[in-house]
Amino acid sequence: MSVLDIHDLKVEFPGRKSTFVAVEGVTLKLEAGKVLGVVGESGAGKSTVGNAVIGLLQEPGRVAEGEIFLHGQRIDNLPDKEKRLMRGRRIGMIFQDPLTSLDPLQTVESQLVETIRTHMPFNAKEARTRAIELIDAVGIPDPAERIKQYPHQFSGGMRQRVVIALALCAEPELVIADEPTTALDVSIQAQILELMKKLCEERNVAMLVITHDMGVIADITDHVAVMYQGKLVEYGETKQVLGAPNHPYTQSLISAVPRPDVRINRFPVVNYIEKAGVPTKHIDISTHWLGQSRNYEKANGALLSIKDLEMRFETHGSIIPSRRRYFHAVKKVSFDIQEGETFGLVGESGSGKSTIARLVTGLYHPSGGSILFAGQELTSLKDRKQVLAMRRQMQMIFQDPFSSLNARMRVRDIIAEPIKFHKLASSNSEVHQIVADLLDHVGLGAAAGQKFPHEFSGGQRQRISIARALATRPRFLICDEPTSALDVSIQAQILNLLKDLQEELGLTMLFISHDLAVIRQMCNRIGVMRHGELCEVSDCDALFDTPQHDYTRQLLGLMPSLDLLSRDKLQAV
Structure with a gap:
C-alpha cells in the first residue's frame, strides 16, 4: 500500500x-x-x-x-x-x-x-x-x-x-x-x-x-x-x-x-514558458537615454582595482584596545576588473562576497587597503560632489527585489527617484519619458509604472530593480545574487537581459553568486572566496577545467549532478 x-x-x-x-x-x-x-x-x-x-x-x-x-x-x-x-x-x-x-x-x-x-x-x-x-x-x-x-x-x-x-x-x-x-x-x-x-x-x-x-x-x-x-x-x-x-x-x-559543463552565449529561448510573458527580442537602445550621454572617460588600465582590501567588525567592545575582539570579514583581498568585462565572485555565505560589494559602493568604510575606480581612490573621497559623481557611475542590483523596492511607491516614482536626485533631467516630462523608456527596455512596458511592486512577480520585480539601476546611466553594475530566488526560466530571462545590457552599453559588472553554473555562463573571470580570503582568480573556462586551489575543486565537486538532464533540445521549444 x-x-x-x-x-x-x-x-x-x-x-x-x-x-x-x-x-x-x-x-x-x-x-x-x-x-x-x-x-x-x-x-x-x-x-x-x-x-x-x-x-x-x-x-x-x-x-x-x-x-x-x-x-x-x-x-x-x-x-x-x-x-x-x-x-x-x-x-x-x-x-x-x-x-x-x-x-x-x-x-x-x-x-x-x-x-x-x-x-x-x-x-x-x-x-x-x-x-x-x-x-x-x-x-x-x-x-x-x-x-x-x-x-x-x-x-x-x-x-x-x-x-x-x-x-x-x-x-x-x-x-x-x-x-x-x-x-x-x-x-x-x-x-x-x-x-x-x-x-x-x-x-x-x-x-x-x-x-x-x-x-x-x-x-x-x-x-x-x-x-x-x-x-x-x-x-x-x-x-x-x-x-x-x-x-x-x-x-x-x-x-x-544553466549548464555547468560548457559556456554558451545566450540561454535558450523557452517559448513554451514565455509565450504569454516578457518579450525576449533584442532591443537596440544605443541612440536613446542609456547610450546618449554615457560619455565617461575611458579608464587607463582597470576600471576597478582593489588592493589589500580589509574589513573587520568589532564583536567585543572595550575602552582598552587590547581587549577588543574583531571578526575579519575581508582579509587582504586584491583583484582588478577591466572595463567591459564581467568579474564573478563565488563562495559560501560568510565568505565576504557581499561585504566587498558594500565596500566598493561606499556602504562600508574599509579597515585597510585601497579601492580605485577609474583611477580615483574611493576611500579618500571627502567632497560630497565627488562622492555623488562616483556613486552615479556605479549601481547595485540586490538579491531580493521586493525588500529593495519601496512598497509604498509606484514603480514610476521608484525609477524616477535617482534621476531626480542626480538632476539628470530638465523637467518632469523628461523624467516621465526616461522612466517609460527604461520600462520598455527591460520588457515591462511603460504602463507598468502606474503599479506598485507587490503587483508584480519576482522576475518582474527584478526587472524593475534593473531599470532603477540603469536610471543614472552607470558604467559599472554590481549584481549581488540577482537570480538566486527566481525560477529557472525567469532566471534565464534576467541573465539574458543582463548579457544584452552589457553588450549594448559596454557595462562592466561585478557578479556575485554561490551558483557556479550561473557564474560560468555570465563571467569572463572568476574569483573564489573563502573565510574572507581570495583563494584563486582565473579565467572562467580555466577555473572550471583546471582549478588550482583545493577549495575550488571542492566547490566544483559539490555542484548538483545534471547528468540526467536531456541536452538534446536546447533550441526554442
Missing part, C-alpha cells in the same frame, strides 16, 4: 467575483522510503498540493474535488481537530526559510521537547534525550550543548538541520519538504540533500520534495511530477522524465537550466 495517494485533486480559492482554480486534476502516488519531487515555476501549484496534503490551505482555499489518502485512510475530509493531531505526528513539514519557521524566543531544546511531548508519550527527561538524539542524527556536532542555543546562533544550514529534526520528532510516515535548499550555498545544499536521502532510506519515510531546482530533483528523487498552471503535465521516474522529457514545458524547463 502506498504511503500517499492523491486522486484527481482540485483546489480552488473562491473570490467575490470569480473562483481561482490553483490545482486541477492532480493524481500522485508515493511509496515508503521513496522521494517524489514536484517541480515547476512559482504559481504552478506545487506548494498548494503540499498544503492540501497536510491540511494547511490558507482561507478561503479548499479541496473542491478529489481525495487524499495516507496509508489508505482518507485525510482531506478530516475534522480540523484530527488534522491538527495528524500534523507533526503522521506528516512532518520542512519549510523553505528555517529562520521564520523557528521561534526566535525559544531555545532549540524547548521547541524540540515541546513537539515531542505533544505527539509522543514521553516525560520531559525522555523527550530531551530524544531531542539530543535527533540533533545528533541530523549531523549537528556537540548536540548536548548546541541544543541549548537559540536559532540565531546557528548558521543557515544548521538551522535547516534543526527544522529537519523537528519534522522527524514524532517519527512521521510522510515528510513534505517545501523548497528546502533554495537559500543555501552549494556545499550546505549538498549536505542537506544527502541527509534527507539518508533519513528516507534509514527510517523508511516517504518524502514529497517541492522545488523549482532541477539539480535537487536530479540528485535525490526517485520519481518526479512536473506542474504547469495548476495541472500535472508529466509524471514518471526521474531518469525517464529528465532524460527524455515528453511535454514541451518539461523540455523548456530543462533547456533553461
Whole structure:
C-alpha cells in the first residue's frame, strides 16, 4: 500500500467575483522510503498540493474535488481537530526559510521537547534525550550543548538541520519538504540533500520534495511530477522524465537550466514558458537615454582595482584596545576588473562576497587597503560632489527585489527617484519619458509604472530593480545574487537581459553568486572566496577545467549532478 495517494485533486480559492482554480486534476502516488519531487515555476501549484496534503490551505482555499489518502485512510475530509493531531505526528513539514519557521524566543531544546511531548508519550527527561538524539542524527556536532542555543546562533544550514529534526520528532510516515535548499550555498545544499536521502532510506519515510531546482530533483528523487498552471503535465521516474522529457514545458524547463559543463552565449529561448510573458527580442537602445550621454572617460588600465582590501567588525567592545575582539570579514583581498568585462565572485555565505560589494559602493568604510575606480581612490573621497559623481557611475542590483523596492511607491516614482536626485533631467516630462523608456527596455512596458511592486512577480520585480539601476546611466553594475530566488526560466530571462545590457552599453559588472553554473555562463573571470580570503582568480573556462586551489575543486565537486538532464533540445521549444 502506498504511503500517499492523491486522486484527481482540485483546489480552488473562491473570490467575490470569480473562483481561482490553483490545482486541477492532480493524481500522485508515493511509496515508503521513496522521494517524489514536484517541480515547476512559482504559481504552478506545487506548494498548494503540499498544503492540501497536510491540511494547511490558507482561507478561503479548499479541496473542491478529489481525495487524499495516507496509508489508505482518507485525510482531506478530516475534522480540523484530527488534522491538527495528524500534523507533526503522521506528516512532518520542512519549510523553505528555517529562520521564520523557528521561534526566535525559544531555545532549540524547548521547541524540540515541546513537539515531542505533544505527539509522543514521553516525560520531559525522555523527550530531551530524544531531542539530543535527533540533533545528533541530523549531523549537528556537540548536540548536548548546541541544543541549548537559540536559532540565531546557528548558521543557515544548521538551522535547516534543526527544522529537519523537528519534522522527524514524532517519527512521521510522510515528510513534505517545501523548497528546502533554495537559500543555501552549494556545499550546505549538498549536505542537506544527502541527509534527507539518508533519513528516507534509514527510517523508511516517504518524502514529497517541492522545488523549482532541477539539480535537487536530479540528485535525490526517485520519481518526479512536473506542474504547469495548476495541472500535472508529466509524471514518471526521474531518469525517464529528465532524460527524455515528453511535454514541451518539461523540455523548456530543462533547456533553461544553466549548464555547468560548457559556456554558451545566450540561454535558450523557452517559448513554451514565455509565450504569454516578457518579450525576449533584442532591443537596440544605443541612440536613446542609456547610450546618449554615457560619455565617461575611458579608464587607463582597470576600471576597478582593489588592493589589500580589509574589513573587520568589532564583536567585543572595550575602552582598552587590547581587549577588543574583531571578526575579519575581508582579509587582504586584491583583484582588478577591466572595463567591459564581467568579474564573478563565488563562495559560501560568510565568505565576504557581499561585504566587498558594500565596500566598493561606499556602504562600508574599509579597515585597510585601497579601492580605485577609474583611477580615483574611493576611500579618500571627502567632497560630497565627488562622492555623488562616483556613486552615479556605479549601481547595485540586490538579491531580493521586493525588500529593495519601496512598497509604498509606484514603480514610476521608484525609477524616477535617482534621476531626480542626480538632476539628470530638465523637467518632469523628461523624467516621465526616461522612466517609460527604461520600462520598455527591460520588457515591462511603460504602463507598468502606474503599479506598485507587490503587483508584480519576482522576475518582474527584478526587472524593475534593473531599470532603477540603469536610471543614472552607470558604467559599472554590481549584481549581488540577482537570480538566486527566481525560477529557472525567469532566471534565464534576467541573465539574458543582463548579457544584452552589457553588450549594448559596454557595462562592466561585478557578479556575485554561490551558483557556479550561473557564474560560468555570465563571467569572463572568476574569483573564489573563502573565510574572507581570495583563494584563486582565473579565467572562467580555466577555473572550471583546471582549478588550482583545493577549495575550488571542492566547490566544483559539490555542484548538483545534471547528468540526467536531456541536452538534446536546447533550441526554442
